[in-house]
Amino acid sequence: MATVRPAEGDTFAQILEWNAENRGKLPAIREKHLGIWQTWTWSMVREEIRLLAHGLSDIGVKRGDKVAIIGDNRPRLYWSIVAAQAIGAVPVPMYQDAAAKEMQFVVDHAETRFAIAEDQEQVDKLMETMDLCESLEQIVYSDPRGMRNYTEDYIHSFDSLEERGRAHMQANPSFYNDEIAKSGSDDTAIFLYTSGTTGNPKGVVLTFKNLVSMGRMSVELEKLAEDEDTLAYLPLAWVGDNIFSIAQSYVAGFCVNCPESQATVLQDLREIGPTYFFAPPRIFENVLTTVHVRMEDAGRLKRGLFDRCMKLAKRVGVAKLNGHPVSMLDRFKYWLGGIFVYQPLKNALGFSRMRRVYTAGEAIGPDIFDFYRALGLNMKQLYGQTESTVFVTMQPDDEVYPDTVGIPCPGVEVKVDEATGEVLYRSSGVFKEYYRNPEATAEAKTDDGWVHTGDAGFFDTKKHLKIIDRAKDVGKLNDGAMFAPKYLENKLKFFPFIREVVTFGDQHEFVTAMISIDPDAVGNWAERNNVSYASYRELTSKETVYEIIRENLEQVNQELASDPAMASSQIHRFVLLHKELDADDGELTRTRKVRRRFVAERYKEVIDALYGGASEIHVEIETTFEDGRTGVSAGDLLIVDVPTVAAAPAKAAA
Amino acid sequence: MTMTQQDAAAEAVPASADGEGHLAEHDATVREAHRRAIGDVMLEVDNITLRFGGVKAITDVSFNIREHEIFAIIGPNGAGKTSMLNVINGFYHPQDGTITYKGNVRQRMRPYEVAMGGIARTFQNVALFRGMSTLDNMMAGRLTKMHGAAERAFDKSLADIPVVNFLTYPFFWTADFLMDAFYWGPYQKEEERHRRRVEEIIEFLEIVDIRRTPVGRLPYGLQKRVELGRALAMDPQLLLLDEPMAGMNVEEKEDMSRFIIDVNEEFGTTMALIEHDMGVVMDISDRVVVLNYGRKLGEGTPDVVQKNQDVIDAYLGVSHDRPG
Numbered sequence: 006m007a008t009v010r011p012a013e014g015d016t017f018a019q020i021l022e023w024n025a026e027n028r029g030k031l032p033a034i035r036e037k038h039l040g041i042w043q044t045w046t047w048s049m050v051r052e053e054i055r056l057l058a059h060g061l062s063d064i065g066v067k068r069g070d071k072v073a074i075i076g077d078n079r080p081r082l083y084w085s086i087v088a089a090q091a092i093g094a095v096p097v098p099m100y101q102d103a104a105a106k107e108m109q110f111v112v113d114h115a116e117t118r119f120a121i122a123e124d125q126e127q128v129d130k131l132m133e134t135m136d137l138c139e140s141l142e143q144i145v146y147s148d149p150r151g152m153r154n155y156t157e158d159y160i161h162s163f164d165s166l167e168e169r170g171r172a173h174m175q176a177n178p179s180f181y182n183d184e185i186a187k188s189g190s191d192d193t194a195i196f197l198y199t200s201g202t203t204g205n206p207k208g209v210v211l212t213f214k215n216l217v218s219m220g221r222m223s224v225e226l227e228k229l230a231e232d233e234d235t236l237a238y239l240p241l242a243w244v245g246d247n248i249f250s251i252a253q254s255y256v257a258g259f260c261v262n263c264p265e266s267q268a269t270v271l272q273d274l275r276e277i278g279p280t281y282f283f284a285p286p287r288i289f290e291n292v293l294t295t296v297h298v299r300m301e302d303a304g305r306l307k308r309g310l311f312d313r314c315m316k317l318a319k320r321v322g323v324a325k326l327n328g329h330p331v332s333m334l335d336r337f338k339y340w341l342g343g344i345f346v347y348q349p350l351k352n353a354l355g356f357s358r359m360r361r362v363y364t365a366g367e368a369i370g371p372d373i374f375d376f377y378r379a380l381g382l383n384m385k386q387l388y389g390q391t392e393s394t395v396f397v398t399m400q401p402d403d404e405v406y407p408d409t410v411g412i413p414c415p416g417v418e419v420k421v422d423e424a425t426g427e428v429l430y431r432s433s434g435v436f437k438e439y440y441r442n443p444e445a446t447a448e449a450k451t452d453d454g455w456v457h458t459g460d461a462g463f464f465d466t467k468k469h470l471k472i473i474d475r476a477k478d479v480g481k482l483n484d485g486a487m488f489a490p491k492y493l494e495n496k497l498k499f500f501p502f503i504r505e506v507v508t509f510g511d512q513h514e515f516v517t518a519m520i521s522i523d524p525d526a527v528g529n530w531a532e533r534n535n536v537s538y539a540s541y542r543e544l545t546s547k548e549t550v551y552e553i554i555r556e557n558l559e560q561v562n563q564e565l566a567s568d569p570a571m572a573s574s575q576i577h578r579f580v581l582l583h584k585e586l587d588a589d590d591g592e593l594t595r596t597r598k599v600r601r602r603f604v605a606e607r608y609k610e611v612i613d614a615l616y617g618g619a620s621e622i623h624v625e626i627e628t629t630f631e632d633g634r635t636g637v638s639a640g641d642l643l644i645v646d647v648p649t650v651a652a653a654p655a656k657a658a659a
Numbered sequence: 660m661t662m663t664q665q666d667a668a669a670e671a672v673p674a675s676a677d678g679e680g681h682l683a684e685h686d687a688t689v690r691e692a693h694r695r696a697i698g699d700v701m702l703e704v705d706n707i708t709l710r711f712g713g714v715k716a717i718t719d720v721s722f723n724i725r726e727h728e729i730f731a732i733i734g735p736n737g738a739g740k741t742s743m744l745n746v747i748n749g750f751y752h753p754q755d756g757t758i759t760y761k762g763n764v765r766q767r768m769r770p771y772e773v774a775m776g777g778i779a780r781t782f783q784n785v786a787l788f789r790g791m792s793t794l795d796n797m798m799a800g801r802l803t804k805m806h807g808a809a810e811r812a813f814d815k816s817l818a819d820i821p822v823v824n825f826l827t828y829p830f831f832w833t834a835d836f837l838m839d840a841f842y843w844g845p846y847q848k849e850e851e852r853h854r855r856r857v858e859e860i861i862e863f864l865e866i867v868d869i870r871r872t873p874v875g876r877l878p879y880g881l882q883k884r885v886e887l888g889r890a891l892a893m894d895p896q897l898l899l900l901d902e903p904m905a906g907m908n909v910e911e912k913e914d915m916s917r918f919i920i921d922v923n924e925e926f927g928t929t930m931a932l933i934e935h936d937m938g939v940v941m942d943i944s945d946r947v948v949v950l951n952y953g954r955k956l957g958e959g960t961p962d963v964v965q966k967n968q969d970v971i972d973a974y975l976g977v978s979h980d981r982p983g
Contacts, residue, residue: 039855039858039859039862040854040858040861040867040870041858150863150925151921153924153925265867265868266865266867266868268867268868269867269868272868272871
């Protein structure tokens with residue numbers, strides 16, 4: 006077991022010096038080249054970054070200049086970030102899949118003079134923006150493929166940059182050390198542009214203190230050692246990657262592995278076998294689905310073994326991780342299961358060495374969460390934002406619940422505004438400002454350092470924070486109880502038959518739901534149970550389908566009843582829509598988020614019927630087909646009551 | 660407020676479209692300026708006639724292929740295009756006419772001898788080893804490049820002394836076989852060298868994610884790409900592509916065209932291809948020859964061929980590729 010040795014230094018360049026001196030021979034970063042993993046040690050990384058820093062200075066990068074960084078997770082781009090910081094410039098990582106126009110906004114807004122791009126694709130986009138942006142002057146590219154024909158004098162290859170760096174270093178041997186001594190913890194480290202669901206992206210300015218203090222805090226809290234391995238596959242422009250692949254890696258001294266390409270992430274995961282892994286729920290969901298699909302195709306013996314063992318694991322594995330007592334017999338069975346199922350399965354997924362697994366970003370389904378914990382993976386949720394440099398709350402090892410995001414991290418203060426229910430926090434990770442946007446800064450940050458998250462939440466009875474919804478979507482039922490639509494919808498969407506759901510309740514007596522079913526899952530079920538149907542609409546009008554959805558809702562109501570804050574939000578009535586909610590009709594955004602207000606207006610008659618007591622309603626809705634033509638989708642919808650559970654304040658069921 | 664936003668959006672659209680147009684133009688001119696210069700004649704096809712019994716597949720066809728060019732053979736179904744490739748490839752032996760490859764008039768050659776000479780090909784119907792992985796398929800493509808180290812040493816020093824040759828060859832051959840079987844000594848180096856080249860091609864063709872996948876499981880478009888990769892693994896000087904884009908969707912065709920041009924630019928490989936998609940042919944080839952019923956109808960740059968009335972009548976004028 007390697008030791009936990011947090012490095013010293015205020016900036017990443019300073020920490021790098023410490024690492025090169027104190028653990029110079031340990032691996033710092035890996036990348037697969039021509040099918041073979043290449044490793045750079047900390048002292049090699051220092052040499053690379055030195056050269057780059059000199060090279061950047063030679064092409065004219067000055068203290069305070071902004072340097073755009075665009076591309077996948079490549080060692081050279083990570084080095085570019087630190088090299089720019091070393092000479093006092095500010096790196097501005099960008100999303101690699103951004104269109105030229107989006108790129109142009111960021112380049113313009115950040116007044117970027119230089120750009121470092123991964124390949125021809127990114128260079129082309131930058132050249133396109135160059136015609137429209139005044140600030141951008143020079144471009145450096147890393148991958149020479151297809152670049153032979155670019156002879157413009159403002160385009161440099163990475164190799165030529167290093168060449169110039171070498172010459173510059175010989176001419177100014179003390180330059181690098183002088184420069185890294187000039188920066189301190191209060192200087193700006195990086196601009197991270199938030200993707201922004203509404204309006205233009207905002208440039209979050211983070212200082213070295215933000216990143217380093219949060220990196221140090223998490224390394225100490227989670228005891229991250231120098232022998233950890235992680236896989237860097239999330240975008241460079243995302244705050245998480247800056248924490249996991251730079252701040253934590255530099256402070257703890259562990260090795261970051263860059264996948265060969267976006268398409269090989271799951272294979273690389275298996276080859277590397279990280280000990281420390283972060284992924285949004287979507288990734289865990291995909292992996293789990295793959296496992297299930299493969300098991301469906303397996304022989305009966307294997308499938309039977311898998312099913313039995315997973316059942317045991319859900320009972321025993323989760324209890325073991327939570328520190329509950331487990332009988333000797335169960336321990337023995339779990340050990341056997343480990344040999345035959347869990348270990349081979351984890352090995353096939355690349356999870357066999359994993360000591361810590363985190364997820365964040367969205368709510369994760371309890372089934373998914375339990376699956377991984379049952380395998381003995383210590384999966385935990387955390388909650389944070391770009392503005393907080395990731396960490397606000399995290400689940401401690403022995404208190405992990407699928408529906409909370411844990412307790413405040415050390416050094417982070419969290420409070421819930423009593424009037425609005427909004428979550429606020431204060432910590433050393435709090436961002437400096439939004440770049441060139443003082444109004445937005447003033448709106449988000451109070452004078453005494455508290456930051457508004459825009460999320461509504463509360464501390465439950467176990468003192469854990471529960472995030473329920475965006476604060477602006479939270480309403481009130483007529484009896485004064487809080488109504489958080491997304492919290493309910495997330496609970497419902499974890500059922501396989503439910504694709505989309507919209508709940509209503511703000512300024513109403515009770516909560517109702519409008520549901521569109523998942524045609525694949527329900528269709529599959531219908532096929533297996535000899536239920537014949539010709540169309541989506543016919544499927545939605547089957548009584549048996551209604552019955553299943555009703556049972557799902559009953560189950561949710563029971564869960565809600567056990568939580569005093571949510572007991573009033575039990576769903577009383579629901580309707581199955583005759584069409585899917587669709588982005589082409591403007592009902593969803595392109596990222597599949599429900600556009601609540603628009604839907605409420607469009608389905609006004611349905612909502613009236615839900616609250617009016619009718620048991621059937623005829624609707625006609627104009628729809629847009631994929632080719633842009635429009636038509637009318639009509640249907641008779643059934644409205645069904647759901648039994649509710651009496652909670653503490655006695656309240657009659659509808 | 661909304662008005663100004665709309666105005667801004669309306670303005671932004673043509674601006675970005677302009678930008679793209681400019682870029683495409685930039686691409687084309689740069690390509691012209693920076694391509695490897697088209698060199699001397701590499702392969703000369705002279706008055707070739709090929710008969711199967713009483714059927715004349717090819718009658719008196721002549722053309723030449725120059726170094727570094729992309730050369731297209733087009734024509735309606737049954738025009739003799741694939742037969743022509745098979746003749747170049749050494750699979751068929753013409754009754755009349757000669758083929759001169761790199762200055763040497765070629766005698767009756769077997770396909771493997773042609774391959775040794777630096778001519779590789781892909782097939783109209785994918786002809787890969789379906790049960791083997793992408794990597795193994797491509798390593799198989801290196802076969803012509805693999806020579807036993809002992810055999811090589813033997814070739815250098817002793818081969819011209821007849822008696823020694825006769826007596827010692829079995830010994831060297833056995834030594835090679837054993838070292839290869841045990842992956843020993845120089846063989847490890849040799850294998851590494853080949854693997855490195857194959858990996859370079861894998862990266863070039865952007866198929867890193869399917870390196871270990873059995874090719875039978877890959878979608879058709881990717882199988883075609885693997886086949887191209889296997890042909891490239893031979894480091895060919897002349898690459899024959901038999902309908903590289905048959906059965907592909909538009910996106911796959913664009914990808915494939917891009918790879919063909921890239922291979923031509925980066926490796927300098929000369930290419931002769933058969934293709935039915937006229938858009939693709941006219942876009943990527945330097946010169947085109949048109950066959951019909953085994954005879955040559957015309958030859959020249961895409962522009963010239965497109966204007967040739969015989970060609971229009973025989974091929975382009977009749978809509979073969981648009982059913983209905």
